[in-house]
Amino acid sequence: MAKTPKPEELSKIDYKLPEKGWMDTPVEFKEGMYCHGARPQYLETVDFPNPRQWSSKKDEDWKLPENWKEIVLNGMKERLEKYRSFRLFMDICVRCGACADKCQFFLGTGDPKNMPVLRAELIRSVYKRYFTASGKMLGKLAGGRELTLDVLKEWWYYFYQCSECRRCSVFCPYGIDQAEITMIGREILNLLGLNTDWIAGPVANSYMRGNHLGLEPHTIKSNFDFMAEDIEEVTGIKVEPTFNRKGAEILFVAPSGDFFGDPGTYTCMGYLMLFHELGLDYTWSTYASEGGNFGSFTSMEMGKRLNYKIYAEAKRLGVKWILGGECGHMWRVVNQYMDTWNGPADFLEVPVSPITGTRFENAKSTKMVHIAEFTADLIKHGKLKLDPSRNDHLKVTFHDSCNTARGMGILDEPRYILKNVLNHFYEMPEETIREKTFCCGSGSGLNAAENMELRLRGGFPRANAVKYVHQKYGVNMLTNICAIDRAALPTLMNYWVPGVDVAGVHELVANALVMKGEKERTQDLRLEPLPEKVGAENV
Amino acid sequence: MGALFSFVVVILLILVAYVGVAAAGLQSIFGIVIPYVAVLTFIVGVVYRVIKWGRSPVPFPIATTGGQQKSLPWIKQAKLDNPSSTTGVIGRMVLEVLLFRSLFRNTKSELRDGKLGYGSAKWLWVAAIAFHWSFWIVLLRHIRLFATPVPSFVNVLENLDGFLQIGVPRLFLTGVILLLAVTYLLLRRFYVPQVRYISLASDYFPLFLIMAIASTGILMRYFFRVDIVGVKELTMGLVSFNPVIPAGVGTIFYIHVFLVSTLFIYFPFSKLMHMGGVFLSPTRNLANNSRMVRHANPWNYPVKVHTYDEYEEEFREKMINAGIPIESTVLPEEFEEEFKEKVEDAGTPVREEE
């Protein structure tokens, strides 16, 4: 693995452009900027083409099938006919450049091919050359270029330097969404077995075992036992979650990242404590134990194959509706793909909160509610007893995850919750939050180890905004509603803004939650001492 | 490179028209045949391209949400930036098409001492709005040459456009704004490094072409003084399908018409199709109501899945031991090996080390 430079060096980003045009500048594979190629067994598990042992270094033999060019062009043709977005986005870009400095990977790397417009142009040039009259006749003059092995490798390198965060699409006057182009580009690459190991592994795991980490049912159970022990230590209350229980009212699906590893587990403990306090009739599933969907970073079909389990399990268990945990791309999938892929979920009922009676009209077709919506509704109705002073040791800011911000729009629910469970909340600058939020730099399956420099660079704009509130207000806690954030941001903070921790919103909810029959709390969920109480307890 | 090429092409186009009319006397080619071909190509081409887009479905509801979603009744929804109803979508599209709302958000980022700052950057929006609106008004004003009697709204438009009453014939502001805006758009392609880096010949060509069209139009109106009655006789001849070439209309007019014809012909083959495409963009013209209303994908097809039964087959024993309920009470062992093998192959990816 490449040695990661120091922050002072890394933040000197060189935006100088190469002398030669981008078409004449061959791609260079920089260590620390790309992932390992997918191992064959992962591809075999899900019957993907061209499984083989290969190295993703540029100069190695990628062991492509003889007719790879034909496969790519046919794959493009098929997708031009299947996705209006793809054909339209190939056709109408005017290269105004408004997207250029909106991408965190461009801002963090200075590599012009990370400008969304050029990332799109990598494939648009091939589209023009092979699928348009002007490009066939005029070639380079019309922006067309030959599909060569170098071009293909360039696609692979740059389509795995995009986190599908859609920030460019907010600023594009035609709404051209590079995420969509990246997704389709990756689909085409997968026709040749060109995935990354870090994506293909979780996909295979998720397919066979129900979650990215490949946790088997009994392991999930024992992880929960550990969390229950910690909860008991903090509160004196024993939570007893159930798994695969038929007849429960609600199926709860969270990203499996929350089952394993800090700080995700704290968020998971938050769910457990909240549901216990409410006496919610709900169940977890070990089969549908993953809300996240690395399939969607691979191909639409793979996304659908993994997502299938959620409705299938809801049907098998006979629940009334589904509640979903804090996860970014899971909610992009739930909000924009699930119903279309695997619906209609006519065997479920329109979700109604058993505590407040609120009918979630906005989820009446998918029958799946976001936990931030659920909890915000509880707080609004005064159903939770909260002691925000228990979070007084925290100065908190909120990072909108790219997917929930721009593929859903869940912005105010988590903020409402946070403002009710803690006293010190500070927003980052407005250009870096809500629909303009920056990605953590590790989304869409980029959170591997071998591409660490890319992740740190891509996360630079986010970290920079955190640093601003860290220095200005002393912010020491970066909250979010995304498992990839919880996995990736601690690394990012350690590197760029030491002294800032990362937490899911429901960890802080549980910190503040006054539970019936709990012992006096002296620790937060991290088993760290609570701040000294000043005066009477503020309930 | 692309810029120089495009510039030369436009100059050549001007020369072709000049030589064709002034030297070869091919008025009827440049005044009748080419305009007809151009209009036909434009109409057929644009319709063809739009239908081609239309033939590819929108399989998924991929609205880009630019604000708060509709959720709980007491949370204020951003109805225009994250619409959940048709009305909201229409509002969003109107703002997008008429006012370039997304472009209005534009910011400029700057890295200073390891800190990223973001500033407002509205010039692109200003130039784009000025360019498109003045182009549109200029186009509408030209209806005076294509309709008898001249519709009253065109007269109103002219009076507004010339309200400053500068010079005779009075100066139309839109003509000047168009030329200034297109010049700005061209200059930023030269001088903003990132924009220069991404610009292709097909970006420069329409700018030079439109610049030439606006310039010849202005020259013709204010400086060379073509015989406007003669011009209208020609244009009316075209639209009433009784084409004539009146005597005494200056060559500059034919150059102008030839450049406009070139633009019409070029249009459907180029990025200029964004005019139609902006209406079809699925990230903008769809409501974010996909949890309320199911969006159908015409090519949705059954896929191979890993069913619960297959899952339980593999883990039944472990589930029983962990006290997790199972469906079946029988343990068919003959399947055991096959699945075990698959899972072991799949392995567990290594979590990043801290």
Add this chain to the structure above:
Amino acid sequence: MYNGGKILFGILIFLALVTFPFYNDIGKANVRPEPKINTPEIQKLSEKQCVESQAFMKANHMTLLNEWRDSAVRGGNRTYVASDGKKYTISLQNTCLRCHSNKKEFCDTCHSYAGVNPYCWDCHIAPKGAKK
């Protein structure tokens, strides 16, 4: 989802807009307007000649009128020396309109044909018989 109906509707609007000039004017006779110069005053003239040549007047009457206005109203000079040396009084009312008293058949024919809206009559009183 195709939204075929909406797309076709959009195409129809597009076609209606771009083909407007054609269906609006198809079959209409394309008659070149001929301004009439048969007023009694002109009939009386032995040499039927305006202040400058016909060709010059056709192309430049608006500039000339503008210069006249500036010269008379702003400069106080009411004498125009034509290119052939003849002198004329600078006056729209008394010089131009004395001969061209038929605004409707003279000025308006071309102006309305070409959609030109001169603002002469914002200040000047249009000759009798003219509507505007």
